Amino acid sequence: MIFCLLLLAAMPVENLPSVAVLPLVQGQYDASALAARAGELYEVAGRFRYIDISGHPSYEGDPGSLLYRLREIAASTGVDAFMVLDVGSPSYDSGTSQDGDSLFARRLTTIEVAARFYTSDAVLLGSIRETMRTEIPSPSPQALAISGVEIIVARSLLEIFPLELTFHVGQGPVFDLPAGTDDGLRKGMIFSMVARSMGVPQTRTEYEGLHSRGILQITGVTAGSSTGRLITGRLVEGSLVTAVESSSPANVFLQYTAVPVEIVPGSGLEGDDARTGRVMNQVELGGWTSRWGLAFGGALVSAVLPRMSTIGVRGSAGARIPVSSPALALRLEAGVETNFLIQDTRVDTVSASANTVMFAATAGAGVEWLFSSHLGLQGTAAASISSKADSWSLQDWRGYNRDALPAEIYYSEVKPRGISGRLGLFYMVF
Secondary structure: OHHHHHHHOOOOHHHOOEEEEEEEEOOOOOHHHHHHHHHHHHHHOOOOEEOOOOOOOOOOOOHHHHHHHHHHHHHHHOOOEEEEEEEOOOEEEEEEEEEOOEEEEEEEEEEEEEEEEEEOOOOEEEEEEEEEEEOOOOOOHHHHHHHHHHHHHHHHHHHOOOOEEEEEOOOOOEEEEOOOHHHOOOOOOEEEEEEOOOOOOOOHHHHHHOOOEEEEEEEEEOOOOEEEEEEEEEOOOOOEEEEEEEOOOEEEEEEEEEEEEEEEEOOOOOHHHHOOEEEEEEEEEEEEEOOOEEEEEEEEEEEEEOOEEEEEEEEEEEEEEEEEOOOEEEEEEEEEEEEEEEEEEOOOOEOOEEEEEEEEEEEEEEEEEEOOOOEEEEEEEEEEEEOOEOOOEEEEOOOOEEEOOHHHEOEEEEEEOOEEEEEEEEEEEO
């Protein structure tokens, strides 16, 4: 609690809380380099001052006296928090792998990197562990350990030392916060907000203020102040809220897509089987990052036509732009999609299915509407440039793979048209 109060205080940079690193590593590592790298990353984050304690008499000693040593170091150096770093000995797993007709030796190197975090009173705040692996020909245990330290520092800023601040809510949807770069804030940070009560509500306005909660992203920052936009939730003007740094929210979605397709039917077909235009019904399950600005996502897709089905994957990147924050947002995206198509065959002398692969480049513009704090509707108009499915593979009665003949399949050619529409539900995870 004392350490959290230190983070809450608005202080100039030179008065930021201090952190020290005490490495407990084996002889094959450069302990000072590991500690220096961790300290460098904490300082770059703008949250801490790094104090080098390598010259302190209690820097080395019996592991059983660790807590006493931490209190002694804190008393003489003024350290506010400790990272006790433990790097295990590397383990090796040798084997062989095959690449075509060649065999080559491989060597998997594994290192366990762990850190425990303490206050200046040697009270345990938490711990983080990472398992680092590599198969490079001549792995460096030191480089692998440094990579593990970098990951642990990044995780600790969210899991052990989340930035926390309290402020009164002004008029939105863009809000002013009484903290800036001097307090460790950076543009793009995400905060979870919840109402804070100073006692039993005395008025209806105070009672309504207790309903304030949501997700906010920092959109602008100066040395002593910043601005943030509400991504989801509701903040009551005049209420007191506490904001705690958190990871970025994400959308998990399930949607239906109508994909018009042009068809060249197999030879000799009549009636409904000979239609040259259809709408392929496609279901998509995927996810997107939900912060304002650059976003990434992807989806698993599955579609059906009479006597044919597809399964594929799409990856996308784009931007999420607030229209009426937090309820309404515009999403622009572009990506690539790969689909595996399977259709029935028409004769008994070949296998029951013919298959092919189709590729596409896609782009879309859509709207997201949050009708609750988590659940929303999304709709997208999409355009694509796609290859056509005009070469189908099958297996004949002798077990040989070959191209299908027009008389053996229902669809000689399938090509999606350039425009499609998507509609579905999404759930915001935060």
